[in-house]
Amino acid sequence: MHENLLLYINKNASPPLTSDEEALVVAAFLPKKYRKKQYFLQEGDVCKYVGFIVKGAMRQYSVDDKGTEHVVNLFLENWWISDRESAATLTPSKYNIDAWEDTELLVAKVADMVNLIEKIPLFGQMTRLMDQRSFIASQRRLNSTLSNTAEKRYEEFVENHPKFIQRFPQHIIASYLGITKDTLSRVRKQAIKK
């Protein structure tokens, strides 16, 4: 169960973890199953856990005044989930995170994660890389949202995230792109003609 996580760590930092270090990591992360639609985090709660997806699919979204959901992030295998803002500032989260498919997670307390970062330099190295990638992805997406039309954004999305297309329905992807499902449907129809 923990192999995926250890593989992930060793792939994203070097040298490999010692067996002592591996033991620390394994001890901090508990396996947990989430059924489809089950919440990992609910709006208003402080995010106290970090999850690593071993198998499954999840989403992070906010809900506006009108009750409309806005997908902020989508996650698949080997992705980390948590609301960093809530976890870092200990404030109530503005987001919900739930399972889109039945999902197997490895879950650690945020505090334990901080501990690992301090104790295992390698782990710090890995989270630094993670942070960097998250930020870069976020900047890219922001730039794409600011610069492009719905159509071009969808094209880029198909290009960059083919796996999301296979695992999430269109109305979720539409929300991720910041448009309605109706608009996405139209955009796709247009695209086919070309």
Add this chain to the structure above:
Amino acid sequence: MHENLLLYINKNASPPLTSDEEALVVAAFLPKKYRKKQYFLQEGDVCKYVGFIVKGAMRQYSVDDKGTEHVVNLFLENWWISDRESAATLTPSKYNIDAWEDTELLVAKVADMVNLIEKIPLFGQMTRLMDQRSFIASQRRLNSTLSNTAEKRYEEFVENHPKFIQRFPQHIIASYLGITKDTLSRVRKQAIKK
């Protein structure tokens, strides 16, 4: 000239830097002046420097096929500038960064910055905090862009970034918000009535 930087570091990490460490930092950062409109980074170049703004205002933007500029970030005193994506991946930048006002910078090579992070734990601590804040800000902005109308985004912007309003003209702020200057002008007119 370096005081602002040292102050910034000590404010964002503890314990304070030793004088040896301070010397390392000072050695890595050279003061440099940028005139209004001068480029710190141009699209197509690999970002090899990191800057810390001592005094002035800068902006980071991309240019689309039609020649329209899209402001991705705005910076004032005590902000860090660089294209993290380009610097981390050593790929040509998609962005331009230029001075909006005459600006005094402290500039270090990306490589030297990496060096400082390795040699001075405190510096690593600070950059980690920086990264975290950047990511959180980026996520917030993305969520705001996905969830809110132009009007609400502007309100939030005024609330969260009053200093930007004082230093950058409306068409720059409009671009930052992902709308045209015309729309921003209308939005403001509406807002006054309330």
Add this chain to the structure above:
DNA sequence: CTCCTTTATAGATATTTGTCTACGCTTTTT
């Protein structure tokens, strides 16, 4: 001071996107 650029606004019109309702199909639940 004068000229030129930058900035903000306005109105007319076009385009994009959202909203709402409906329908058919598939999948899930009972």
Add this chain to the structure above:
DNA sequence: AAAAAGCGTAGACAAATATCTATAAAGGAG
């Protein structure tokens, strides 16, 4: 098997935003 829920598409209409042109005031450069 029947019922319910989820999903994708469609069309009519509404709302938000972009585009374009014009104007006038303010600020900077020479």
